[in-house]
Structures are given as C-alpha cells and as structure tokens.
Amino acid sequence: MKKSVCIEMLFSEVPFEDRFGRTKESGFDYLEFWSWKDKDVHQIKELCRANDLRIASFSGDQDLSMIDEVQKADYVAFVQESIEMAKFLSCENLVIHSNALGENGVVINHYPDIADTHKIAAMLEVLKTLAVAAEKSNVTLVLEALNTMVDHSGNFLASTRQAADLIRSVNSSHIKILYDIYHMQIMEGNLIDTLNRYIDTIGYIHIADVPGRHEPGTGEINFANVIRTLEKLKYDGFIGFELAPLQDSTTAVQRIIDL
Numbered sequence: 096m097k098k099s100v101c102i103e104m105l106f107s108e109v110p111f112e113d114r115f116g117r118t119k120e121s122g123f124d125y126l127e128f129w130s131w132k133d134k135d136v137h138q139i140k141e142l143c144r145a146n147d148l149r150i151a152s153f154s155g156d157q158d159l160s161m162i163d164e165v166q167k168a169d170y171v172a173f174v175q176e177s178i179e180m181a182k183f184l185s186c187e188n189l190v191i192h193s194n195a196l197g198e199n200g201v202v203i204n205h206y207p208d209i210a211d212t213h214k215i216a217a218m219l220e221v222l223k224t225l226a227v228a229a230e231k232s233n234v235t236l237v238l239e240a241l242n243t244m245v246d247h248s249g250n251f252l253a254s255t256r257q258a259a260d261l262i263r264s265v266n267s268s269h270i271k272i273l274y275d276i277y278h279m280q281i282m283e284g285n286l287i288d289t290l291n292r293y294i295d296t297i298g299y300i301h302i303a304d305v306p307g308r309h310e311p312g313t314g315e316i317n318f319a320n321v322i323r324t325l326e327k328l329k330y331d332g333f334i335g336f337e338l339a340p341l342q343d344s345t346t347a348v349q350r351i352i353d354l
Contacts, residue, residue: 099125099151101337155189162214193252205249229269237273242281271298303338
C-alpha cells in the first residue's frame with residue numbers, strides 16, 4: 096500500500112507551493128490535491144520534479160454533474176480534458192463524483208426533480224463512455240460516494256453498494272471506487288465487512304477519522320484492524336490521507352506514519 100497526503104488539507108500552515116517540500120520532508124513520496132483548473136499545473140509538475148514526488152490523484156470533474164443527462168456531453172468532455180492533464184502530470188488516478196461540488200464541498204444542485212433510476216442510468220451511461228478513454232490512456236477513474244449527513248447534503252451517490260453496482264455494471268479495469276472510510280463510516284459503518292465484500296471494485300482508499308475528519312487515532316475508527324484487513328485482502332493501491340489536522344500538521348503526520 097502506498098501512502099499519499101492531500102495537500103489541500105495537510106500543511107495548510109504554509110502556501111500551496113511550499114507544501115510540496117513539506118510533503119517530501121515528512122517522508123512521503125505521493126500527494127494529491129483537488130481541482131486543477133484553478134492551479135498552475137506547470138508549476139505543480141516542476142515542484143514534483145524538484146522534490147522527487149508523484150501525484151497520486153486529483154479531481155477529474157468540477158462544475159458538472161454526472162447524474163444530469165443534459166450535461167452528459169460537457170461532463171464527458173471535461174473528464175477527458177482531465178485525463179489529458181493526468182497524463183501531463185504523470186498521474187494514474189482521477190476522482191469523480193455524482194454531483195458537482197462547489198466551495199467547501201457544497202453540492203451545487205440536488206436534482207430533486209430527477210428520479211433516482213434516471214440518475215443511475217445517466218451515471219452508467221457516462222461511466223461506460225468514459226471507460227474507453229480511461230483504458231486508452233491508462234488512467235483510472237475512481238468514483239467516490241460521499242456522506243450526506245455532515246459534509247455534502249444532497250449528494251446522490253452515498254453508499255458503497257450503489258457505487259459497486261455501477262462499477263460492476265461498467266466492468267472496466269479503469270473504472271473503480273474511491274472508498275472513503277470517513278464518509279462511509281458516517282453513512283453506513285460496517286467497514287471491514289464492506290471491504291471484504293467489495294474489494295474487487297475498490298481502486299483507491301481515503302482515510303480520516305470520525306468525528307471531525309482528523310488523523311487516525313483521534314476518533315472512533317479502529318484503523319489498525321482496517322489496515323490488517325487490507326493487508327489480508329492484498330490491497331496494494333493508494334491510501335490517501337485527506338484530513339484536517341486536529342492540532343497541527345506535524346502531529347498529524349506522525350500519526351499517519353505510525354499507522
């Protein structure tokens with residue numbers, strides 16, 4: 096398993112461009128961030144080169160929703176543009192969602208007038224379309240279910256089972272689940288059984304404790320048992336630490352390293 100840190104939330108004590116050096120100094124080889132349109136991607140590429148870092152993932156969608164069939168062409172076009180950017184940045188994973196997310200993760204449109212069956216059908220059609228481009232470019236799209244109780248009210252995709260059903264229907268090695276332990280502990284719990292049940296669909300994992308979205312050991316999740324389960328299942332992908340330090344980044348980093 097490869098550890099990655101999200102520099103949108105970790106090392107926020109320093110400017111964004113200084114977080115690359117902090118990442119390397121803290122002992123990590125991989126990092127991730129959110130949107131790319133608002134960033135200098137050429138600078139990111141150079142900072143990764145200068146600090147001998149790799150990008151584990153970034154967001155492949157932004158202001159568009161997969162569940163809105165009216166937006167299908169624009170959604171697919173943007174993700175295809177993100178795939179090209181992933182190739183430029185030598186990144187093999189792009190995070191995608193059912194709904195467009197705005198500032199602070201606010202769901203832009205809840206789409207209450209669209210039936211759930213139509214939302215699922217729209218997602219399946221988009222994922223099957225994108226699978227062709229993902230496979231051709233050797234970039235994996237990881238679909239993330241979010242919690243709707245604390246952080247992302249109105250987001251459609253909110254369960255592992257629903258995400259897994261979609262991934263199995265698409266049946267592509269380059270369309271997988273981003274299993275976010277923080278989100279799914281809030282929504283459904285039962286983490287270890289879920290990992291055993293759906294490991295074949297999982298291509299990326301995010302970690303943060305509950306409550307608060309802080310580093311492991313600050314909340315209710317037994318991460319030692321979660322990690323042992325992943326080892327038993329021979330999971331060898333990324334574990335991304337997308338979390339807000341409870342005290343400071345130095346303390347959070349030590350807990351991440353010790354996990």
